Amino acid sequence: MIVGRESPTRKIFNVANVLLFILIDIMCLYPLWYIFIQSFSDGARAAHALVLPIDFTLENYRVILERKDIGHALFISVARTVSGTTLTVLGCMMLGYLFTKQNMPFRKFMYRMLTITMYVGGGLIPTYLVYKSYGINNTFWVYILPCIVDAYYVILIKTYVESLPASVEESAMLDGAGVFTIFTRIILPMSLPIIATIAIYASVGQWNAWFDNHIYNINSKDLETLQYLLYKYMNEAQSITQEIKEKNPGMRIKVTPRGVRMTITMITTIPVLCIYPFLQRYLIKGLLIGAVKG
Numbered sequence: 597m598i599v600g601r602e603s604p605t606r607k608i609f610n611v612a613n614v615l616l617f618i619l620i621d622i623m624c625l626y627p628l629w630y631i632f633i634q635s636f637s638d639g640a641r642a643a644h645a646l647v648l649p650i651d652f653t654l655e656n657y658r659v660i661l662e663r664k665d666i667g668h669a670l671f672i673s674v675a676r677t678v679s680g681t682t683l684t685v686l687g688c689m690m691l692g693y694l695f696t697k698q699n700m701p702f703r704k705f706m707y708r709m710l711t712i713t714m715y716v717g718g719g720l721i722p723t724y725l726v727y728k729s730y731g732i733n734n735t736f737w738v739y740i741l742p743c744i745v746d747a748y749y750v751i752l753i754k755t756y757v758e759s760l761p762a763s764v765e766e767s768a769m770l771d772g773a774g775v776f777t778i779f780t781r782i783i784l785p786m787s788l789p790i791i792a793t794i795a796i797y798a799s800v801g802q803w804n805a806w807f808d809n810h811i812y813n814i815n816s817k818d819l820e821t822l823q824y825l826l827y828k829y830m831n832e833a834q835s836i837t838q839e840i841k842e843k844n845p846g847m848r849i850k851v852t853p854r855g856v857r858m859t860i861t862m863i864t865t866i867p868v869l870c871i872y873p874f875l876q877r878y879l880i881k882g883l884l885i886g887a888v889k890g
Contacts, residue, residue: 631858635656636649636653637651637652637653638653656855656856656859657859660856660859666825669820670822672819672822676736676740677799680743680802683743684743684745687745688746688753689779689791692750693757695754734819735813738808738812739819743798743802746798749794756789756790764786765778765783796872810827826864
């Protein structure tokens with residue numbers, strides 16, 4: 597088979613297309629790279645670092661990581677991310693699986709009520725009052741309980757489970773397997789792509805969350821998350837810099853508010869950058885398979 601040569605117009609289009617997407621990639625990646633090189637530069641000359649760090653140093657990371665609140669906030673963020681993601685996946689998987697059962701009582705009513713929550717919310721003040729009446733304000737549970745069921749995740753799981761072969765579940769029922777056995781032994785192993793998809797969404801959401809800490813746990817310093825600490829550092833960078841200088845009077849490298857902001861931003865971003873690329877293929881696969889039935 598003889599393949600015809602590309603026309604000059606087609607070649608120009610291909611070159612322009614490649615250059616355009618290279619430009620878009622640079623525009624997306626450069627802000628992150630800029631923060632990265634700033635965090636490794638001497639504070640006095642960091643403003644001139646545009647491509648590579650100037651006077652490369654780890655001093656910014658040392659002074660930030662030596663702060664006692666960083667370690668505890670990191671522990672709280674990891675704890676809420678792991679526990680919150682696990683409970684979200686289990687809760688949404690169970691509910692999504694139940695919604696596939698035609699004989700579930702009030703199935704259509706409950707499904708419609710769940711869907712409505714995607715479009716209508718109670719508002720900040722009513723939500724705060726509800727959490728207060730439940731007694732979860734200023735507790736670790738305020739990070740976990742409100743996220744166990746998410747309407748969007750439930751819809752994705754329901755759609756995915758409905759795309760699985762019904763014969764597999766029917767054969768298990770003929771062998772005497774109950775609903776719980778079918779769910780744990782058959783549905784969960786067959787749903788790994790959508791589970792990975794939900795886990796990525798939930799974990800990134802939990803890791804990046806800070807507003808719930810700001811609103812519901814404002815009086816509990818022991819429950820501050822890393823992202824909320826980033827928010828505080830952004831607003832208090834000048835005072836933090838002054839505190840660092842007072843504790844390290846002979847420091848050779850100049851630590852500036854700009855360096856503090858850049859460094860804590862990288863500390864909170866690195867875990868996501870390390871984990872997300874390895875799970876991206878599961879994310880794409882889960883979304884594509886889960887969207888077969890619209």
